[in-house]
Every structure is written in structure tokens, then in C-alpha cells.
Amino acid sequence: MTTQTVVLRDVRATYGTGDRQLVALDGVSVTFERGTFSAVMGPSGSGKSTLLHCAAGLDRPVTGSITIDGVVLDGLTEDEVTRLRRDRIGFVFQAFNLVSSLTAEENVALPARLAGRRPPAADVAAALTAVGLAGRRRHRPSELSGGEQQRVALARALISRPAVVFADEPTGALDSVTSRNILDLLRALVDEHRQTVVMVTHDPVAAARADRIVFLADGRIADDARVPLTAEAIAARTTHQVVKPC
Amino acid sequence: MTGALVAVMIGITLVTVALLLLVAGRPKIPDRLAGAAVVVQAPVSNSPADPFPPTIPWSQAKAQEWSGRLAGLPGVGAAVVDRHFYGQVIIGGRASGSTTEGYGWASVRLGGVHLVSGEPPRRPGEVVVDRALGFRPGDPVTLLTAAGPTPYTVTGLSDRPGLLVADEVAARLAPGVTAIGLVLEPGADTAAVEIDARELVGAGGTVLTGAERGALEPRGEARTRWIGMQVLTGVSALAGFVTVFVVASTFAFTVTQRRRELGLLRAIGATSRQVRRMVYGEALLVGSAGAVLGVVTGAAVAPALGRVLIDAGFEPATYEVRYSPLPLLAGLLLGPLVALAGAWAAARRAARVSPLEALREAAVEQRRMGRTRWITGGTLIASGVVLAIATAGSADPQDGATDALLSAMALVTGMVVLAPAVIPPIVALWRLPLRRGGGAIGLLVRQGARSATRRTASTAAPVLLTVAFAVLVAGMVRTSTAAYAAGRAADVTGGRVLVPDDTPGLSDAAVATVAGAAILPTTVFTPDLRALSGLGIDPATFGQAAQGTRLTAGALDGLRGPGAVVVTESAHTGVGATYPLTFADGRLIALRVVGVVADGSIRADLLLSDATVRLHDPSALTSAVHLTDGHPANGLANAGPASAGTSGAAPTDAGAADAAPASAGARVIDVATWAAEADSAEDRLVWLFTLMLIGVSAGYGAIAVANTLLMAAQGRASDLRTVRLAGATRRQVSGYVAAESTLVVLIGTLLGGLVALGALLAIRAGLSEQVGAAVPLVVPWPVIGAVVGLCLLLALAASALPTGRMLRAGALRPPEADL
Numbered sequence A: 001m002t003t004q005t006v007v008l009r010d011v012r013a014t015y016g017t018g019d020r021q022l023v024a025l026d027g028v029s030v031t032f033e034r035g036t037f038s039a040v041m042g043p044s045g046s047g048k049s050t051l052l053h054c055a056a057g058l059d060r061p062v063t064g065s066i067t068i069d070g071v072v073l074d075g076l077t078e079d080e081v082t083r084l085r086r087d088r089i090g091f092v093f094q095a096f097n098l099v100s101s102l103t104a105e106e107n108v109a110l111p112a113r114l115a116g117r118r119p120p121a122a123d124v125a126a127a128l129t130a131v132g133l134a135g136r137r138r139h140r141p142s143e144l145s146g147g148e149q150q151r152v153a154l155a156r157a158l159i160s161r162p163a164v165v166f167a168d169e170p171t172g173a174l175d176s177v178t179s180r181n182i183l184d185l186l187r188a189l190v191d192e193h194r195q196t197v198v199m200v201t202h203d204p205v206a207a208a209r210a211d212r213i214v215f216l217a218d219g220r221i222a223d224d225a226r227v228p229l230t231a232e233a234i235a236a237r238t239t240h241q242v243v244k245p246c
Numbered sequence B: 001m002t003g004a005l006v007a008v009m010i011g012i013t014l015v016t017v018a019l020l021l022l023v024a025g026r027p028k029i030p031d032r033l034a035g036a037a038v039v040v041q042a043p044v045s046n047s048p049a050d051p052f053p054p055t056i057p058w059s060q061a062k063a064q065e066w067s068g069r070l071a072g073l074p075g076v077g078a079a080v081v082d083r084h085f086y087g088q089v090i091i092g093g094r095a096s097g098s099t100t101e102g103y104g105w106a107s108v109r110l111g112g113v114h115l116v117s118g119e120p121p122r123r124p125g126e127v128v129v130d131r132a133l134g135f136r137p138g139d140p141v142t143l144l145t146a147a148g149p150t151p152y153t154v155t156g157l158s159d160r161p162g163l164l165v166a167d168e169v170a171a172r173l174a175p176g177v178t179a180i181g182l183v184l185e186p187g188a189d190t191a192a193v194e195i196d197a198r199e200l201v202g203a204g205g206t207v208l209t210g211a212e213r214g215a216l217e218p219r220g221e222a223r224t225r226w227i228g229m230q231v232l233t234g235v236s237a238l239a240g241f242v243t244v245f246v247v248a249s250t251f252a253f254t255v256t257q258r259r260r261e262l263g264l265l266r267a268i269g270a271t272s273r274q275v276r277r278m279v280y281g282e283a284l285l286v287g288s289a290g291a292v293l294g295v296v297t298g299a300a301v302a303p304a305l306g307r308v309l310i311d312a313g314f315e316p317a318t319y320e321v322r323y324s325p326l327p328l329l330a331g332l333l334l335g336p337l338v339a340l341a342g343a344w345a346a347a348r349r350a351a352r353v354s355p356l357e358a359l360r361e362a363a364v365e366q367r368r369m370g371r372t373r374w375i376t377g378g379t380l381i382a383s384g385v386v387l388a389i390a391t392a393g394s395a396d397p398q399d400g401a402t403d404a405l406l407s408a409m410a411l412v413t414g415m416v417v418l419a420p421a422v423i424p425p426i427v428a429l430w431r432l433p434l435r436r437g438g439g440a441i442g443l444l445v446r447q448g449a450r451s452a453t454r455r456t457a458s459t460a461a462p463v464l465l466t467v468a469f470a471v472l473v474a475g476m477v478r479t480s481t482a483a484y485a486a487g488r489a490a491d492v493t494g495g496r497v498l499v500p501d502d503t504p505g506l507s508d509a510a511v512a513t514v515a516g517a518a519i520l521p522t523t524v525f526t527p528d529l530r531a532l533s534g535l536g537i538d539p540a541t542f543g544q545a546a547q548g549t550r551l552t553a554g555a556l557d558g559l560r561g562p563g564a565v566v567v568t569e570s571a572h573t574g575v576g577a578t579y580p581l582t583f584a585d586g587r588l589i590a591l592r593v594v595g596v597v598a599d600g601s602i603r604a605d606l607l608l609s610d611a612t613v614r615l616h617d618p619s620a621l622t623s624a625v626h627l628t629d630g631h632p633a634n635g636l637a638n639a640g641p642a643s644a645g646t647s648g649a650a651p652t653d654a655g656a657a658d659a660a661p662a663s664a665g666a667r668v669i670d671v672a673t674w675a676a677e678a679d680s681a682e683d684r685l686v687w688l689f690t691l692m693l694i695g696v697s698a699g700y701g702a703i704a705v706a707n708t709l710l711m712a713a714q715g716r717a718s719d720l721r722t723v724r725l726a727g728a729t730r731r732q733v734s735g736y737v738a739a740e741s742t743l744v745v746l747i748g749t750l751l752g753g754l755v756a757l758g759a760l761l762a763i764r765a766g767l768s769e770q771v772g773a774a775v776p777l778v779v780p781w782p783v784i785g786a787v788v789g790l791c792l793l794l795a796l797a798a799s800a801l802p803t804g805r806m807l808r809a810g811a812l813r814p815p816e817a818d819l
């Protein structure tokens, strides 16, 4: 098995056509190794979410190739990509993560059930307990706060032990205590289970928990810091990024 | 989903009712034949165009021969020659409608009719009548037969409608025989007799037993029943279509509203097949539940509706609904099928939702209309127009109505398919006079309708359906009725006509009271068993009654001699050739062709002299007499006794105590009235049929309107909240919602009206050409007004209710999780 869980090579992604075409990713090459925790940072609109969508096979790049857990996505059909996502990828979105008609518990079990399995109730309960929602199993999304919904989504990403978890600002809406819990959970995935985590964040404190920080600007990789940094150093770099003229 | 459930339930209720009623509509065995276990019917002619081909009667001699041989079969007690002829009782100077047929006394032996008092008729001039008419044995009575009013004496009373006369009288009035009833000996085996009889008659007749004897039902009743069947088939087809339509729009709607959720499912690993299956699963559930509810409701209301059909004249009085498993089973199966068909497009669209849609804020679908959609919509509209023109060309108004329905379905579906492309320009048009009008709310309504064209299209679709159906079907029937009237009026010169009054036709006596061109229709048969319609005419006056007649060879005057016939070009024979025909009396006569007329220039297949028709068909009735110009008005219009004095030619009413005028059963009207009135009984049925269809589609469409707008209002809750938070007052929000619903109804009305109007213009063009006269376009405004009003009312109610609830609840309440 390869140590490179996610590989993006020369990925270019655009939105719209003609005059209104907008290049969201402009030749991005990046590799996320197995058992690492990476943060993706950059100004709003720099292409972070787009990068995550491409890497997770939710969106197809115009050019370039993507490999997930040894599988090259390029030639796969829509359904093959879907199955791959179901089995090897966990995803926590920026917003709107849950099916409103299902309870927290059912939402967590959903990917497995879509794959035709019925996850043991104990596993589901354990995943919800891990995100601190043991008591809210039977609640529907409309009865949960934004942060709680985010954590249910995280539980859903954890339960199937995917090769890689993508999280788009998982702590964006949370207070610092809950944030820390979530980051601990992600950290544990990497340290204890050798899973891979790729997280988009604007928060230097959150980014400081990662092993590596990829900085995006205008759809390009502007910086790639592999050593652990302090929150202050990260904040400094981020500011630097923003003021730097293109 | 409740909307779809209600739609399926109503659809299946209608289909179940229609099927139950259809199955119940079996031909009824005439009462008088009830005791004849086996009936041998004269051979049936082959006339593929006629749903009720007439039988070719046996002649007197032939019938005697057959009955003699049939009586000799083992197990047969008697073979009774059954004769029936036209006859009515005149009560108080008017023909009584309760009885229009007479039989020979012999038919009593067939076991269905019993003498309840008095004596059988033994001599001419004696009759047994239905006791319900109030006569007593010994009373004088005037009977109206094809010859005219004739005095009779009541010798006895029977327990059934129908006149019973001496066999020699029946043989004179009905020389041709169409059925011989076999009365079996006690204990005889019906099946064995049937086999023997079949072997004996071979191709010379049809052996009928059990329910097959329903084939002997009078043709008038069969025709009424047939129209009823058409109505029910129409209703079923319409119900099926509208159900698919409503289910389709409901599902399309929920899919649009749930795009984000569907996208989320796709993102976390649902394949497109799973999403599709999910939508189908919901459809199946809704369809099955709706089917069960619908079948139960349908079974409950069918008997009551059966009675309504009898009252409306669609079914004979003997009609009765019986429960049979097949219609119920069909309803149960149809529900899920219809729901699946309706959900088909929505499921495909749901499966195409991309996982990324979960991540985007805008729920509005911005995709342009695809090429397939353009092609599908265009094809549907084109075929709808072609069908509409074909409708105008069909000779039978009944067929016309069915075609009209198909045409409307194609047009409506086509328009709905194309709606997303048509709506933005319409909204833009609407905007012109109101560029500044409406303020902020006006802006919101316009932009909403424009940017969410698909949503607007699917909310407007049910209105479109309802309006288009109402305008098209009503307009088409009214316009074609007007066209036929115009055509008939163009056919004859002005003046007046003598027409039947409470009778199926005019007697000779009534005809003789006036001077004019009489037409005596009859049915004749070619040696190859085809039935042809013949008109008995007087060549001297016929030209005035039918000016469209175009002679291509010979002369009408030739008809004066005996055994002469005028044929149409399609008979492929020439003047001087012999033309053998079997007449109503069963005799085969070799006629001589004396003239040929252009196809379609007479309203029949051939012309005969009236004397020839009368000779062979003693019970034929004159359909109408075109009065010679300047004929004095003689009070015939009232058919009162005053006209008796002028009827010197009346041959029969001397000596009767209750003397009826010779003109009984006739009245004089002017041609314009007649043209408008002719076929009116049938027109009335067709118009009823039409109203029923409009009722079904309008009622159903209204439900769909309410349903989609209710769903739309729920889906719009978050938008409304935003508007409210942005500072709109409750009043403004209510105004916003009302304006939006009104716009949707207007768009639907406009599109529906457009589709219908285009088709109506095409129909009118076709009709004008067919009847050769300018045809007015009749737009049924009251129907349109009622339908649009109903839609608007429901639309406002359906959007105001949930909005009102939301407004009362305050601006910030989260939406209820629905579905």
C-alpha cells in the first residue's frame, strides 16, 4: 500500500465559460501522505474549497490527475467515484451536512447503509459519543445547533474509518472548547489510526494542530510549511499572504 | 407528497368507477325473449365502420322454412318466429313515448311477456297493450304505425311495454324476420340444442344462447350504451393522464426543492441509481396507498354514478352496476404504475443532481433547456395540432370528442415541456406596463418568476392544463356543432320542414298532410352482405331537399319506374347495369341502375323511389319533409286537432272514438331551427360528455393547482423569512405571496389559452373546408371564466394559508422539517 493517500498533479479547475470564466485552481500539485494531518489556508476565494472538492472526487478538474488511496480518478465513471468516496473518503462540509429528515444516528449510519451494510448500533453510538453527542442520538438536524450538526457530520466521517477525511472549516462555527475537542478527534485519527486528514481553516490556532500547512492564493500554492509552527507564526504568514500583491 | 397521494387516489377512484360502469354496460336481452334459451339470429351484415352492424332479415318464406326445420330438432318444443315493428299508442292526440315497438302474438310463447287480463289479439284491429297505459279490455285505442294513426280495440293487457297484435298483422308490418326463438322441451339440454341448431343453420344465421342473446338488443339502446362507453373511456383516459401529470408535477417539485439534500446524499456516497430508486420507491408507496384508497372510494360511489348515467341518458334504464374483481384489480395495479410513470422524469432529474449541489447556497437551477426538451415539446405540440385538425375532419362527433381529448393531452404536455423557455419572455412582457409598478414587492415577484423559471413552470403547469382542457374541449365541441349546423343550413333552401315530434320518424299519414320533398330511409344489403343506407325519394321534389346532389350519369327521373336505383360512384357500376339488393322484407330484388351521383353528394349510399322502399319496408319512417314553398301554414306546429280538417289524405282515422289527427307525431319548424336541432339528442349527449370531461379535468386540475402552490409556499418559507427580516411588513409579505400566485395563474392561463386557441383556429379552418361554409369560432367564455376563477381562488387560498401561519408564528421560526 502506498504512503501517498491523496495526490493532485497539475490540477486546474474553472467555473463558468467564456468571458465569465474564473480559474479557481491554476495548476496545483500537492501530495498528502498517509497518517498526516494537513491544513489548507488562504484568503477567501483562493480556491481552498475547490481544492477539497476536487481531491474528494466531488468535482472534476479541467486538466490534471487525482489519485486517492492508489486509485486514479481520471478514467472512473461517476458511480465508481461515488463508491470510492463511500468507502474511503469522509467529508465534513462548510455547511449543510445532514439529511433533515433523518436523526443524528441515522445520518451517521447513512454512508454505510448506502453501501448496503448496517453498521452495529454500538459503533454509531461510539462515534456520536466521541464527538460529545451521546445524548442527542435521536435528534433531527433542525433540533441541533450549527456546531452540533458539524459534529454529527464528523461522526459520520469517522465511523467508516476512511483512508482520508476532508473537512472544510470544521471549527468555523464553534467555540474554542468545542473546537479543541474536534481537533483532538482529528488528531487522534492520524496518530492512532494512521488515517489522513485534510482540513481547510481560517483559524491559525486550529492550523497549528496540523503537521503541515498548505497556503493557497489565487488558485496556486503560495507556500507549503511542513514543520510545526506556532499559531502566531501562522497568523503572520497568513497576513503576509493577504497583503502580498499578485 | 400528500398532493401526489390525493392525485393518485382521485385518479384511481375515477378509473375504478369508469371500469366498474364499463363492465356493467353489457347488452340486455330483450324481455320478450327471456324464455327462449336458444335464439337463432339472421346473419349479421358486415359493415366495419358501424359498431352495431344490422342483421340481414330472412324473408317470410325463408323464416317459415327455418322455423319448421329448427322445430324438428330434438329437445325443441317450438321455434317461434319473432317479429317486431314500429308502433306507438296515441294518448290525448300525442304519441306516448313509453312504447315504440310492437310484436306478433307468437312472441308471447317465448316466455317474457304475459297476458294479465282479457283475450289475445286474434283479428286485425285487435291489440294487447301494457297495463301501465291505463286501458281496459274493450277500450278503443289509436295506434300510430308507419302508415299513420289506425283505430284498434284493446282485447287484453300485458305486463311489459310493447304492443301485441295478431300474427297476420305483425307479418304485414314486419315482413322481414331477424330472429327465431327456440322454446325447449322441459329437461332438454341447452348445449345440445345449441350444437344441433348451429349445425343446421350453418352460415345462414347465428345461434345465440345465454348472455349472447344481448346481441338482439334494439339498436337505439345499443347506441346509447355505446356513447356511454365512450364517455367512460374518455373519463378513464383523462383521469389516467391527469394523474400522471399531477404526480409528475408533484415529484418534479419535490425534487427541485430537495436538490441540496439529494446532492448531499450523492456526496456521502449514494450512487445515481440509488437516488433514482429512492424517488421510485416513494412513488411506489404513494401509488399503492393512493390505489387502495381510490379503489375503495370508487367501489363505493360507482352505483350512485350508474344512476346518474341513466338519468343523463347515457345508459338504458335497465343498467345496473355489479362488482366484479377485474376492475378493482386493475385499479390496484394502475395506481403504482401511474405513480411510477409520473415520477419517471423527476427520478431521472434527481439522479443527475451533482454532489456539489449540496455545497451551493442557491437552490435555483440555472441550467438552460436541453435540446431533447425542445424536440420533445415541439413534437408534442405539432402532433397535438395535427390531431386537432383530424378531429375536425372526423364525421362522427363522438369520435371527434375522443380525438379532441388526445389532441388536448398532446398540446398541454408539449406546452408544459416548453414552458421554461416561454416563461421569461412572458414575465418580461408583463413587466412592460408595470416597469415601475409594484415597488419592491413587484421587483421580487418579477425576478423570482424569471430566475426560477422551472419552479414557475411547474407551478403554472396545472393551471395550464386546466385552462387548456376547458377552452379546447368546450370550444371544439361548440365550434363543430356550429359548423354542422352551418353545413346543414347551407344544404337546403330556406323554408320549413315537417319533423317528428315524440316519435322516431314520420308516418305516411303525416307526410301526406303536407306538400314537399319527403325522404324515407331504409337499410338494404348487397349480395356480399354489406349494409347500405338507401333513401326513398320522389324525384320530382328531391332536388329541392338536397341541393348538393351531383348527378354524374343518368337521371333521377328514372326512379319513377319500378325496380330502379341511383347509386354513388363508389359502387363502380354504370347506368343500365343490374344491381341486386336484399330489402328489409328479406327479398332479393335485382334493381336497375338509372343514375350515378358523386360520392358524398347525398347523405346515403343509394337512392330509391319512395314507392319501392314502402313496398319492401312497411315500417320505414320518413325522417323529414321539406315543405314546398308557399305551402299554407296549417297549424301542424302544434299537431293539434285543428290540423285534422286539412288532412284529407289521411286514410285511416274514420270511425275511431278517440280520433287522432293524421299528423300526430309531427310538427313544422323552419329550416334554421331544424338545422340547429337536427341530431340534437345526440348533440346533447356529446355536450354532456364534454361537460363531464371538463368537470373531471377542471376539478382535478384545481386540486393540482392548490397542491403545487401549497408546496411552493412551504418551499418559499425561507425566502419569505429573509424578505421579512429585510424589513417587509406582514402586509407586504402577504401582498408578495398573493401577487406571486396571481402571476402564476396568469402565466398558466395565458399559455393554456394560447395552446387551445391555436388548436381551435386549426380546427375551424378544417371544419370550414369540410362543410363548405364559414364557421364561427365559438369560445365558451362562461366555461373559461369559471375555470380561471376557480384556479385563481384556489391558488390564492393555497398560498395564503401557509404564509398566514408563518406570519403569525413570527419572523424567525425555523421551517418545519417536511418530508
Ligand SMILES: Nc1ncnc2c1ncn2[C@@H]1O[C@H](COP(=O)(O)OP(=O)(O)OP(=O)(O)O)[C@@H](O)[C@H]1O
Pocket (backbone or CB within 6 Å): A015, A016, A022, A023, A024, A042, A043, A044, A045, A046, A047, A048, A049, A050, A051, B360
Ligand atoms: N459554483 C461556482 N460558480 C462560480 N464560481 C465559483 C463557484 N464556486 C466557487 N467559485 C469561485 O471560485 C473561487 C474559489 O472558490 P472557493 O470556494 O474554492 O474559495 P474558498 O477558498 O473556499 O473561499 P472561502 O474561504 O470563502 O470558503 C472563488 O473566486 C469563487 O468565487
Ligand SMILES: [Mg+2]
Pocket (backbone or CB within 6 Å): A048, A049, A050, A094, A168
Ligand atoms: Mg470555502
